[in-house]
Amino acid sequence: MIQRLLRITTILGLIALIGGLGRADVLRADDDRDRDGRRPPQVLPSGFESTDRLLDDVERAERAPLYSAWIVESSRFMNVPFGSFQPDKAGLNTTVNLPVNVGIIEGPDGTLTLYDSGWKQLAYIFDWNTSCCWDGIRHQLTAIGHDPTQVTRIVLGHGHWDHAGQLSEFPDAVVYIQKEELKQIDFFLHYPVDFNAGHIRAVNTVNPLTGAQVGPPAQACARSPVCGYPPQTVQEILGKVLSGKARIVDGRHEIARGLVIHPAFRGHTYGSQLLQVNTARGQIVFGSDTYSSWTGIRDWLVANIQQTDTIQQFLAYEKCYVLTSRLNSFNNCVAAHEPTAYTNDYPLTANWWNIPNGNCSRAAELILAPGKTTHVPASPNKILCVNSTPPPHPISP
Numbered sequence: 589m590i591q592r593l594l595r596i597t598t599i600l601g602l603i604a605l606i607g608g609l610g611r612a613d614v615l616r617a618d619d620d621r622d623r624d625g626r627r628p629p630q631v632l633p634s635g636f637e638s639t640d641r642l643l644d645d646v647e648r649a650e651r652a653p654l655y656s657a658w659i660v661e662s663s664r665f666m667n668v669p670f671g672s673f674q675p676d677k678a679g680l681n682t683t684v685n686l687p688v689n690v691g692i693i694e695g696p697d698g699t700l701t702l703y704d705s706g707w708k709q710l711a712y713i714f715d716w717n718t719s720c721c722w723d724g725i726r727h728q729l730t731a732i733g734h735d736p737t738q739v740t741r742i743v744l745g746h747g748h749w750d751h752a753g754q755l756s757e758f759p760d761a762v763v764y765i766q767k768e769e770l771k772q773i774d775f776f777l778h779y780p781v782d783f784n785a786g787h788i789r790a791v792n793t794v795n796p797l798t799g800a801q802v803g804p805p806a807q808a809c810a811r812s813p814v815c816g817y818p819p820q821t822v823q824e825i826l827g828k829v830l831s832g833k834a835r836i837v838d839g840r841h842e843i844a845r846g847l848v849i850h851p852a853f854r855g856h857t858y859g860s861q862l863l864q865v866n867t868a869r870g871q872i873v874f875g876s877d878t879y880s881s882w883t884g885i886r887d888w889l890v891a892n893i894q895q896t897d898t899i900q901q902f903l904a905y906e907k908c909y910v911l912t913s914r915l916n917s918f919n920n921c922v923a924a925h926e927p928t929a930y931t932n933d934y935p936l937t938a939n940w941w942n943i944p945n946g947n948c949s950r951a952a953e954l955i956l957a958p959g960k961t962t963h964v965p966a967s968p969n970k971i972l973c974v975n976s977t978p979p980p981h982p983i984s985p
Contacts (some may be wrong), residue, residue: 630899632768634839635853641840642910645848649866650914652846653696654957657865657872658732659922659937661930661949662688662706662750663713663722666976673925674884674891684927687950688750690725691874691922692734693847693865696957700734701741701847702761703863703874704924707753709820714978721948721975725754731943732951733963743849745876745924746857747773747825748816748894755824763828764849767838769859772895773817773825816857816894837861850911852878854897855904862907867955870915872936873908874922882923882934892925922954941968948973 627636665686671678673686691703706725713719726736736758743764744752755763828834835841841849846866853860855878863874878901879885880892885905890898905921912920919935930940930950940952941964953964 628899628903630854630897631903632851632853635768635851635900637840637850637907639910642850642907643913645850645864646871646911646914649846649848649864649871652844652866654868655696655846655865656694656957656960657867657922657954658692658951658963659689659929659954660692660706660725660728660732660943660951661721662690662725662728662754663719663949664688664974665925666718666720666974668718673927674881674889675893676889686925686927687929689922689924689926689929690728691863692729693863694734694957694960695844695847698738699741700729700739701743701843702739702758703743703922704745704751704876705742705754705757707750707821708757709749709753709818710978712749712818712820714976719976721946721950721973722978723943723946723949724757726757728943728946728949728951731946741843743843743861743863743874744769744825745862745874745878746860747821748857748877749818749821751876751924752821752825755828759831759833761833763825763834764837764841764843764861765825765828765834766851766853766859766861767836768851768853769857769861770825770829770836772858773822776817777822850907852900852904852907854895854900856880856892856901857895860904862904864911868957869955870920871911872920872922872954873911875904875908876924878904879908879921879923880925882918882921882926882936883928885918885921885923939964941965941970942973944969948975 667683668686670680670682670684673684688706690706693701693703707713708724710722713722729736739758739761741764742755742758742761747765747769837849839851843849848864850862850864852862856876860876860878862878865872877892884891885908888902890901908921909918912918922936926934928934929937930952932938936954937952940950943949943951953962956962
């Protein structure tokens, strides 16, 4: 009797195994390529993209036109404790300088797409942060040989002050922002005052309960979530929304052939997003602060944790590995604040130069489409400089 039960159990096990293999085949079928059943429980449905779907985007992009790409340094954070940027480096007890990079993508028709925009409230850069080398984005574009009037789109990797601060410099450009990012801004700006005496609502202004000044220069709000969205930044973003110059995206979105937005929700902020660009060196992926550190992507280390779920940041790293898997791998991931940017240590940015009359800000030519002329000067100035003297500006919250 026992032997018969064992035989029945074995047969049932084999049937289950065969059935399992059948289900695995179904998961690989074209009608179920999203594999939503394998979506990590922390990931919003609109933020999930299976490996198959990402590879589909690579295949489609490879049949699309080729783009050219550059980055410029909007400003530079100086002498930042390494451990505050990358927690795994805290034991080194050293400081790093962090660029604030803006992506420039030129399409086959000559129009420009920006990835992020940098910032222009100089008090925030020079008086309330240890920063240097700021230059306005329109001047930077002109100085490296681009026409600012050709900027038709701005993809916001996320909405923090140092990335969304110059949207109004391009009144005719359409901004692409995730719905989740707008929801986060609304949440933090309306955070209940009964928590922590309203501390989290102090947006570089006054305590809503006491009326006391709590924002910079005292830096009372420090790294609390709402401090990424000071009033000027909110005005820049919502100004685009209210003027009808915003496309509110919910997850993946193809802007044009070879130019694809991928969600990276909570990779840095709730509504972070990546930008895949088809180029002659394969797919390059801009990541804003989700990809704060290129060496972090290379070595699988979290970086610049603010509203970050570290699992989501690693999942966003994986997206870059998949999208770049056919050529150059993680070397095609574009980081916003990589300390080794504009050096040979970050190969993608090695072709760099100081922007003429750019207050020590730098530019790098990442890749040119075939037939395009380089924007690198014949004799590029590559002597590293630092200018922490701010232009005249008002100091106000």
